[in-house]
Amino acid sequence: MDVYEAIATLRSMRRLKPDPVPDALVKRVLDAAIHAASGGNMQNWAFVVVRDAEKKRRIAEWYSDGLRRLMASGYGQRPDLSPEQAAAAERTRRSAQYLADHMAEAPVLIFCCLMLPPGASGDVRTGSSIYPAVQNLMLAARAEGLGTTLTTLYSFHDDEVKDLLGIPRNVVTAAMIPMGWPMGRFGEGPRKPLREVTYIDSWGNSPAW
């Protein structure tokens, strides 16, 4: 698949079939992940592939609780949304709920972890040594026809997840990717126009193109 097509059609695919995903494919997408850049080429990442049914069930429970808490906080219910934006937010909410309700049925859950050096600060740049690998993983999955979603809502129960999977407490779980064969079709997601988010030479100076 052309890389631009894979990028453009990499949607969050939350409705997944329970059909198995062979180890060879899991290995392939993880191999794409570890070709990513990392600060100083330290490659301080680790990936925990969860297939065990009981472990997936417990993670799904914690994930559902995370979604429940997020929704209870009023997430996505901003009064300033246009009717189109509100409808899109409602679609995302419904599909997020579906993923939460069916997460244990996803054939694979992949935790993408980062080992921070002692004393490292937790600012926004911390993630830059793991999210390129996460994106590579998802793009490779897209090229294989596998659906993924970058999720973080399990982090309401991060300590419990780490204990369940034996992940040391000083390791950061950057994302959990449920992966499987999608029920729906891939397509392009809504994005702001490029011109709205690009400046030339100075902030605010929009391009002529």
Ligand SMILES: Cc1cc2nc3c(=O)[nH]c(=O)nc-3n(C[C@H](O)[C@H](O)[C@H](O)COP(=O)(O)O)c2cc1C
């Ligand atoms: C940092 C980050 C965290 C996210 N966490 C979740 C999550 O916990 N659950 C979920 O269903 N989607 C999650 N998403 C997916 C976004 O909701 C999704 O990418 C966005 O709505 C755009 O939709 P699209 O990927 O289908 O184009 C997350 C995305 C990012 C980048």
